[in-house]
Amino acid sequence: MNLKLTRRGVLAAALAGSISFTAGAAFAQEETIKVGVLHSLSGTMAISETTLKDTMLFLIDExxxxxxxxxxxxxxxxxxxxxxxxxxxEKARELISANKVAAVFGCWTSVSRKSVLPVFEELNNILFYPVQYEGEESQRNVFYTGAAPNQQAIPAVDYLMNEEGVERWVLAGTDYVYPQTTNKILAAYLEAKGVAKEDIMVNYTPFGHSDWQTIVTDIKNFGSTGKKTAVVSTINGDANVPFYKELANQGIKAEDIPVVAFSVGEEELAGLDTAPLVGHLTAWNYFQSVDTPENADFIAKWKAYIKNDKRVTNDPMEAHYIGFNMWVKAVEKAGTTDPDAVIDALVGVSVPNLSGGYSTMMPNHHITKPVLIGEIQADGQMETVWETPGVVVGDEWSDYLADSKDLIADWRAPMNCGNFNTASGKCGGKATN
Amino acid sequence: MITQRFLSNGFSPRIQLTLLLLVAVAILVPVLNLALPADNPFHVPTYLVALFGKYLCYALLALALDLVWGYCGILSLGHGAFFSLGGYAMGMYLMRQIGSRGVYANPILPDFMVFLNYRELPWFWLGFDHFWFAALMVMAVPGLLAFVFGWFAFRSRVTGVYLSIITQAMTYALLLAFFRNDMGFGGNNGLTDFKDIVGFPVQAQTTRATLFALSALALALGVVVTAAIVGSKYGKLMIAVRDAEPRTRFLGWRPENVKLFAFTVSAVMAGIAGALYVPQVGIINPGEFAPANSIEVVVWTAVGGRGTIIGPIIGALLVNGAKSWFTGALPELWLFALGGLFIFVTLFLPKGILGLYDQWTGHRRRIRKQEPAPLPGAEVQPAE
Amino acid sequence: MQRRVQHCRQSRSLAVLPLLLAFVIAFLAPAHADEAQVRSIITKFGDAKGFPQIEAVVQELGATGDPVVARSLNALSDGVLHVRKADKQIFILEERGGLRVLDPLSGEAVADAGVARDYTKIRVNNGLRRTIRGVLGSLTLSASDPNARMRAADTLFQTPDPDAIETLDGAIAGESVPAVKMRLQQARAAAVLQSDLPDAQKEEAIALLGGMGDRAALSLLNGFAANAQGDLKSAAEGAADRINTTLAAWDMAQNVWFGLSLGSVLLLAAIGLAITFGVMGVINMAHGEMVMLGAYTTFAVQEAIRAGAPGLFDWSLLIAAPTAFLVAGAVGLAMERGIIRFLYGRPLETLLATWGVSLILQQAVRTIFGPNNREVGNPSWMSGSFELGQLAITWNRLWIVVFALAVFAVLLFVFNRTSWGLHMRAVTQNRRMAASMGIRTPWVDAFTFALGSGIAGIAGVALSQIGNVSPNLGQSYIIDSFMVVVFGGVGNLWGTLVGAMSLGVLNKFLEPYAGAVLGKILVLVLIILFIQKRPRGLFALKGRAVEA
Incomplete structure (x- = not known):
């Protein structure tokens, strides 16, 4: 009996403790506005996401x-x-329910975003998602500040086709949703442009793939037919270093077979000797090398904040910069941090981006951005070789996929719909079929 | 009749207490969550209901592992695979329940299949629109895998470390397989965006409370089953196999059958834990197959005290509670704390927290009569 | 000129190359333009806006046919050609230890350099680099350097043009280096196939190309066969078939080589584990982190060298290897003394404790070095590749194979030929007996563990050359390492060697058919099945020692 009492007592105390912990956290915060930062600081994604956590702390500090x-x-x-x-x-729920944050900035991988989506929907809060992704999504509580495929992949392919005269394509990616979808869109796009099926080679590798000998040789052989060949790489972070090392060692030069990558930025190149990679391409919406006063100011303040002169800036950081400023502006416009009011206020908000223009939040919760194609330089930076004349509107539902080409998203009244079908005139995807 | 045989010994007070507590929690927490207003100090926020619901599923998983490791000496580094398979079976049911509410409004195909250009449902998705079928698969798939795997492994006398490594290979192979988008399980993103479970909206407070209660009851059931098995004659045989497999064999028993039984039952329990876990966290993806996850389960069990019934439960709750707290409060220190805990427990608490508690209270002798105490180091002799 | 370039931009930039051939023909005997003229063309870079205009200037420079333009073109290609903002003069900038401003023609340093901000870089992209390469190639067909002539011949081979046959005949006649001559003849054959020369000549060309046996020749022949008729078609098809047959054999050889190279990576990763796990029975889950420590040691050594003695960079790996051995060995020793020695005889618990150690080491490295990848450079002798028949062998892979075998040989020697090795084997086979013979088993254990860890550290040095150096490095090798050791058989180094190599080759033979992911899954499934058949691996220790 004695045992029984103590044990139950302990559990009750633990439960009560956690309740009061939560409650305490909820009441003590009247004078500040809380902003959640949901980025992995350990595990496999820490490599990319830790910088974004620092970026958020920096922006909030500023x-x-x-x-x-x-x-x-x-x-x-x-x-x-x-x-x-x-x-x-779980952490998203904790941030919203226990810490009562006004908005959350976070996630990197699509799966992490998919994982938190229902939570944001249920608890009605705001997520700013800063990474380029496969599209095919528009959710009321999420604001996508990274690139949709039409803001990165398609302009890059256009560049290669028009400027470099590429006729044969290798679509190489890590086997997950972003490359799969992007490659599906690209294959459809290329075929629409008259590229024959046998001139497209698609290859998928597992996460963290490290032995690239066979695939790089295949690429080399595929490119030895005399037609100009290029590689469109959606290879994910960790696997890139061995991939580029193998490319360099097998002597594949950018002049012969250029590789255009969508997931390789300044941060990833910092872990590589880029001298043999000069001329390979990347497509982003921002490069550290962009020559504008805003960017110079941002880089200087960032380096001062992080107290490290060697740290680089990259595209997802700019996405957070844009997203954060948009949120600030929308909160001031709405006069409150209430999510519903801020969600409504965000659409149409326009803030300066770092490449010298303005980015605007569109009704589909994606933003307008310029697209830059850069060549990798020996110092690990990119040099812009081409850019879109103006900004490009993020297209959440790809026009090149059969099932999504009729869909649009518009979160303004009266439509208020993330998947409005223009063919059937109904909200909720494809009403037929 | 078998039940009677298994239950004939009755349960120790400690287990009765655990059962009582679990039932109480199953009733009390949902009531406190649903009936009390949010500002009442005894109100349990929904956020905590979901969190503790998750812990309870982990506890059931740890208990399942304890049945094979603590009582039968099989260290499985692949229990996460059974958990995930159960989760996937449930996830597939939940995906089918979305129906035409997906973003593409396809009444048959889940969203990920639509944008990956599937034209029809793969054969292995058939039947998952019925709850009974999914519920059956939750138990049948992990159970069958464990049975087949165990059938071969135990028959060819793969033991000790070798067995651990190939169970790890098994979960790793499944991890890679489920990562592939061509497998038809949603690739890296897994299954998510669930709407309904047997007609109730997944996100509703009442559904969450119910799922919590079900998890607590499932755990209670797991405790009953484990205690019954362990307390039976068959349980004695399991312990004999754990402590001296060759000797048991020479006495005329068939250790491989004993192990196979324990392994399969344990896999089914793990599958049920996974099935309850998925609707509460709202996602199942291949990451759950990661070998590191399975190792963590081993750690919960070790921390709580293996070879006991409530040890793994305490371990799972404690380690996961610590994980939740650390990753929120001291994110940078989390891995140091977890790593330190592993070392500390293996070095200083070979019998886990429960062992320590027993030592302190001096109950050890009394309890030992009813519960077989763990015998550290008995599963594999030193390689000399 | 302008119109020509305009045309060139409109068609794709690839079309530039045949155009270059015109230069080759026009300026076979280079007419040396006077320096003032070249200088005035170079100055045009100052006003060129955008890549098409820059390309036009490059073409114009090429058209002078004067090898003196090579310096400025190379500088442009390397991205160091700059415009001085003040007067739009063109210079080459060098920033190695302070700014040096060079004249684009003479290469002499200019007196008042100013600062880097005074100059604007002339931008360059792939298309431009290709053009420059072509221009330089055409300039160098008559160069004195045989390598330059070889490159020129390559360019001509890649862009077969019937109009170039005459030029090539001239060059072949004057060529003295056999390899270059051969290449020129191949270029000529490629051109002949596209010309309207008599069939007899074409048959000769087909025979010559058929003899090359590589993919470039194959695509030329296939292209020719598609449009040809009669005998020529069948001759070309026959030659293509022969090439395909030899290529299939080379593909086989290539798979074997790739497999061995992957196998030696696995061997390196696993061999330390073969000692700690195989010999001592300790499941060291922190083994991967020892590899990681080795890789980070390489990084630290290279950083120190970059800061202190850049000239030593090519030696960095030779310095890093013993350092990594000591660092990882010391951590291993500390682990053994601090944790593992209390857990002997409880292998499954060492698994947990070492898993804890691995988490701590990972997070410690993350805290010290940051979560990002670190750059570990390849020394020059590990960069690039060479051709062996139709096989491109990269130097870093070759050295890793050599290195792995060397490590294996050294370990074998230590185990079989030294007294320490004898003690180790004695303790492995019968601990109590060894102890009664006066062997200090605790110290043998400690140093064996340190040896295993140190070897893992050395493996890290090698693996840093082909992959990421990040806190997650160890995690990516640990499972594979265990598979190798278990597959090969515990307690036997030969088993590890055979296991690693056969898994590597198996993987590489499965990959072309099943894809990288499925290939890996199949290998895992095969290992699981194999263990059912031989529960103690390929090379099991016999006798009582392992019967627990």
Missing amino acids: QNKKGGVLGKKLEAVVVDPASDWPLFA
């Missing part, structure tokens, strides 16, 4: 120097979802 938002200071709540996808959902 904003507080300017006096915060609505007369209140901002307070960052950092959690570590540890590259564990269900943990993303």
Whole structure:
């Protein structure tokens, strides 16, 4: 009996403890506005996401120097979802329910975003997602500040086709949703442009693939037919270093078979000797080398904040920069941090981006961005060799996939729909079939 | 009749207490969550209901592992695979329940199949629109895999470390397989965006509370089953196999059958845990197959105390509670703390927290009569 | 000229290359333009806007046919050709240890250099680099350097043009180096196939190309066969078939080579584990982190060399290897003394404790070095590749194979020919007996573990040359390592060697058919099945030692 009491007592105390912990967290915060930062600080994704956590702390710090938002200071709540996808959902719930954050900036992989989506929908909060992704999604509570496929992949292919005269294509990617979808879109696009099926080679590799000998040789053989060949790489972060090392060692030069990558930025190149890679391409919406006063200012402040002169900036950082400024502006416009009001206020908000123009939040919750094609330089930076004349609107539902070409998203009243079917005139995808 | 044989010994007070507690929690927490207003100090926020529901599923998984490791000496580094397979079976049912509410509004195909250009449902998705079928598969798939795997492995006397490594190979192979988009399980993104479970919306507070209660009850059932098996004559045989397999064999028993039985039952339990886990966290993806996850389960069990019934439950709750707290409060220190915990427990608490508690309270002797105590180091002799 | 370039931009930039051939023909005997003229053309870079205009200037420079333009074109290609903002003069900038501004023609340093901000870089892209390469190639067909002539011949081979046959005949007649001559003849044959020369000549060309046996020749022959008729068609098809047959054999050889190279990576990763796990029975889950420590040691050594003695860079790996051995060995020793020695006889618990150690090491490295990949450079002797028949063998892979075998040989020697090795084997086979014979088993254990860890560290040095150096490095090798050791058989180094190599080759033979992912899954399934058949691996220790 004695045992029984103590044991139950302990559990009750533990439960009560956690309740009061939560409650305490909820009540004590009247004077600050909390902003959630949901990026992995350990596990496989820490490699990319840690920088974004620092970026958010930096941006919040800068904003507080300017006096915060609505007369209140901002307070960052950092959690570590540890590259564990269900943990993303748990942490998102914790941020929203327990910490009462006004908005969350976070996620990198599509699966982490998919994992937290239902949570944001259920608890009605705001997520800013800063990474390029496969599209095919538009959700009321999510604002996509990274590139959709038409803001990265298609312009890059256009560039190769028009400027480099590429006729044969290798679509190489890591086997997950972003490359699969992007390659499906690209294959459809290329075929629409008259490229024959046998001139397209599609190849998928597992995450963290490290032995590229066979595939690089295949690419070399595929490119030895005399037709100009290029590789469109959607290879994910970790696998890139061995891939590029193998390319360099097998002597595949950019002049012969250029590789255009969508997931390789300054941060990834920092782990590589880029001298043999000069001339290979990347497509992004921002490069550290972009020569504008805003960018110079951003880089200088970032380096001062992080206290490391060697740190680089990259595209997802700019996406957070844009997203954060949009949120600040929308909160000030709405006069409150209430998610519903801010979600409505965000559409149409326009803020300067770092490449010298303005990015606007569109009704489909994607933003307008310029597309830059850059060549890798020996110092690990990119040099812009081509850019779109103006900004490109993110297209959430690809026009090149049969099932999504009739869909549009518009979160303004009266439509308020993420998958409106223009053919059937109904919200909710494809009403037929 | 078998039940009677298994149950004939009755349960120790400790297990009765655990059962009582689990049932109480199953009733109390949903009531406190649903009936009390949010500002009441005894109100349990929905966020915590979901969180503790998840922990309870982990506890059931740890218990399942304990049945094979603590009582039968098989260290499986692949229990995450059974858990995930159960989860996938449930996830497939939940995907089918979405029906035409997916973004493409395809009444048959889940969204990921639509944009990956599937034209029709793969054969292995058939039947998952019925709950009974999915519920059957939740148990049948992990059970069958364990049975086949165990059939071969135990028959050819793969033991000890070798067995651990090939169970790891098994979960790793499944991880890679489920990552492939061509497999038809949603690739890296897995299955998500669930709407309904047997007609109730997954995100509703009442559904969450119900799922929590079900998890607590499932865990209670797991405790009953494990205690019954362990307390039976067959359980004695399992312990004999654990402690001295060759000797048991020479006495005329068939250790491979004993192990196969334990392994299969354990896999089914793990599958059920996975099935309850998925609707509560809202996603199942290949990451769950990661060998590291399975190793973590081993750690929960070791921390709580293996070879006991409530040890793994305590371990799972404690380690996961710590994980939730650390990853929120001290994100950078989380791995240091977890790593340190592993070392500390193996070095200083070979019998886990429960063992320590027993030592302190001096209950050890009394309890030992009813519960077979763990015998550290008995599963594999030193390689000399 | 302008119109020509305009045309060139409109068609694809590839069309530039045949155009270049016109230069080759026109300027076979280079008419040396006077320096002032070249200088005035170079100055045009200052006003060129956008790539088409820059390309026009490049073409114009090429048209002078004067080898003196090579310096400025190379500089442009390397991205160091700059415009001085003040007066639009063109210079080459060098920033090796302070800014040096060079004249684009003479290469002499200019006196008042100013600062880098005074100059604007002339931008260059792939298309431009290709054009420059072509221009330089055409300039160098008559160069004195045989390598330059070889490159020129390559360019001509890649862009067969019937109009170039005459030029080529002249060059072949004057060529003294056999390899270059051969290449020129191949280029000529390629051109002949596209010309309207008599069939007899074409048959000769087909025979010559058929003899080359590589993919470039194959595509030329296939292209020819598609449009040819009669005898020529069948001759070309026959030659193509012969090439295909030899290529199939080379493909086989290539798979074997790739397999051995993957196998030696596995061997390196696993051999330390073969000692700690195989010999001592300790499941060291932190083994991967020892590899990681080795890789980070390489990084640290290279950083130190970059900062202190850049000239030593090519030696960095030779310095890093012993350092990594010591670092990882020391950590291993500390682990053994601090944790593992309390857990002997409980292998499954060492698994947990070492897993904890691996988490701590990972996070420690993440805290110290940051979560990002670190750059580990390849020394020059590990960069690039060479051709062996139709096989491109990269130097880094070759050295890793050599290195892995060397490590294996050294270990074998230590085990079989030294007294320490004798003690180790004695302890492995019968601990109690060894102890009663006066062997200090605890110290043998400690140093064996340190040896295994140190070898893992050395493996890290090699693996840093082909993959990521990140805190996750170890995780990516640990499972594969265990598979190799278990497959090969515990307690036997030969088993590890055979296991690693056969898994590597198996993987590479499956990959072309099943794809990289499915190939790996199949290998895992095969290992699981194999273990059912031989529960103790390929090379099992016999006798009582393993019967637990």
